[in-house]
Amino acid sequence: MDEFSGLAALVTGGASGIGLATARWLSARGAHVAVLDRDTEGLPDPLAGFVADVTDDAAVRAAVEAAADRLGGLDILVNNAGVGAVGTVEDNDDVEWARVLDVNVTGLVRVSRAALPHLRESAYAAIVNTCSIAGHAGLPQRALYSATKGAVQALTLAMAADHVGEGIRVNCVNPGTVDTPWVRRLLAxxxxxxxxxxxxxxxxxxxxLVSADEVASAIAYLAGPNSGSTTGTVLAVDGGMHGLRLPPRD
Structure with a gap:
């Protein structure tokens, strides 16, 4: 329960869903945790909230610096912030494509770029990106969303190669459909x-459905010092959706 004792973690999109579950999971196991989100009202103690939109580079840099100052550095970055999109390639215009790519892909880049100088100072540096089953399985009505998550998966591997020599591990989780407020809104x-x-x-x-806590525990595994030889890994948390081919249920 104390694997993360003394470590500092920043979780983007950490005010709800997978991000909040991850922040609470890390905190319960000893980490000092900061959350970066557009709205951090109502965060439970002892999580520290920092407001920024990942599409705003200046705001991201300021928030990451403030979080690192508050926590005394950064050891772990969880890039979880993201938005969804529904439809085929015909259904979303250029503006929507640019918006979703800006949040889901370039937003991850902005936060990572701001955090890297702090992570280089850590003996236990780790980045975990939240990807999706949509990054490698063709799902209907998810063209734009899938494109961004495919990019996140490829980016994870490239980042792992770039930073392994600096002692920074980079991995991602690929959840299936998770029971989150966003999914419940889609259902409604x-x-x-x-x-x-x-x-x-x-x-x-x-x-x-996959639970947010199940994804959080996978993120925590990849982020923790006990997985020090794990980098460039894509960890599926999807109930077997990616790898299993079962006969139809009766």
Missing amino acids: ATDDPDATLAALEARQPHGR
């Missing part, structure tokens, strides 16, 4: 939320 907007939920559960071999 459908014509038949119950049927849509049942279909999402059925496409994951273990027959249910």
Whole structure:
């Protein structure tokens, strides 16, 4: 329970969903944790909130510096901030493509770039990016979102290669469909939320949505000192969706 004792972690998009679950998980295991989000009202103690939009480079740099100053440095960065998008390539215009790419891909770059000088000072430096099953499985109505998550997966491997010599490990998690407020909002907007939920559960071999805590525990594993020889890894947390091919259920 004290694997992260004395370590400092920054979690983007940490005010809800997977990010909040991760921040709480790390904190409960001894880490000093800062959350970077557009709105940090209501964060539970002892999480420290810093407001920034990952599309604003100046705000990101200021928030990362403030977080590092508050925590006494940075050992762990969890790049979790992101937005969704629904539709085929015909359904989103250039403005929406630019917006989602700016948040999900370039936003990750901005935060990593600001954090790297601090991570280089750590003996336990780790970056974990939140990717998605959509990064390597073709999902209907997710063209734009999938493009960004494919980029995040490729970027993770490139970053791992670039920074392994500096002692900075870079990995990513690829969750399946996770039971988060964002997914619940998507369900509520459908014509038949119950049927849509049942279909999402059925496409994951273990027959249910992934929990945010399950993803958080995977992130914590990749971020922790006990995984010091793990870098450039893509860890699926999807109930077997990526690798298993099961016969249809009766």
